Amino acid sequence: MGKKTVLATIGPALAGVAISAATWSQIPDPMPIHWGASGEPNGWAPRVVGLLMLPLIGLIASAITGWAMRRGKLTEGMTAGVVLGMGGFHLGMHALAVQAALHPTFSLSLASVIVMMGALFGGLGLVMPQLEQNRWAGVRTPWSLADEVNWKLTHRFAAWSMGISGVACMVAAVVLPVPFSFWVGMTAVLLGSLSPVGYSYVIHRMRRS
Numbered sequence: 001m002g003k004k005t006v007l008a009t010i011g012p013a014l015a016g017v018a019i020s021a022a023t024w025s026q027i028p029d030p031m032p033i034h035w036g037a038s039g040e041p042n043g044w045a046p047r048v049v050g051l052l053m054l055p056l057i058g059l060i061a062s063a064i065t066g067w068a069m070r071r072g073k074l075t076e077g078m079t080a081g082v083v084l085g086m087g088g089f090h091l092g093m094h095a096l097a098v099q100a101a102l103h104p105t106f107s108l109s110l111a112s113v114i115v116m117m118g119a120l121f122g123g124l125g126l127v128m129p130q131l132e133q134n135r136w137a138g139v140r141t142p143w144s145l146a147d148e149v150n151w152k153l154t155h156r157f158a159a160w161s162m163g164i165s166g167v168a169c170m171v172a173a174v175v176l177p178v179p180f181s182f183w184v185g186m187t188a189v190l191l192g193s194l195s196p197v198g199y200s201y202v203i204h205r206m207r208r209s
Helices: 003-026 047-071 076-102 110-130 142-146 148-175 180-208
Strands: 031-035 041-045
Touching: 003 047, 003 076, 031 047, 031 076, 041 047, 047 076, 076 110, 110 148, 110 180, 142 148, 142 180, 148 180
Parallel strands: none
Antiparallel strands: 031 041
């Protein structure tokens, strides 16, 4: 990975550790680390786990994402942007988890989670058309991997499906109450992820006929 990507990988993780260090003495032990669709906590862990888990997960996820995107021949700048988005998502989740741990009811702002999820998903959609054929990143169906035209058409479609799903996810968080916004957002992301697979198969059948 290039220098920009390395910085984008490490930066959000260090910011998360800084948040943990600044609030360490104020966080209960054990602390909530998992919440249901209503935003109420249903899982707990020791403070050291709760305060270090998401920064570590974010670091690992960002590193893997950066490596995979480079396999798809993304430019250094675009790869760094994707990695920064991934790290920013985990940093935001960590900040919300810390905020929830400090709140008297330990409740999590699910609306904020859904907005961040939609923004990340839609942002990933923007880079889909830039990916070249590879086995590590993108919509890797048997048909897109075997046919360059199928790959290009599928990823153009994925840009639209993921973008629309991301926007739908964010709108749901704003206009719908919890837990409906959570389920609508998750459904939108699921449809945005699966529809390019079906589209790839349709293109495959059309090109065979």
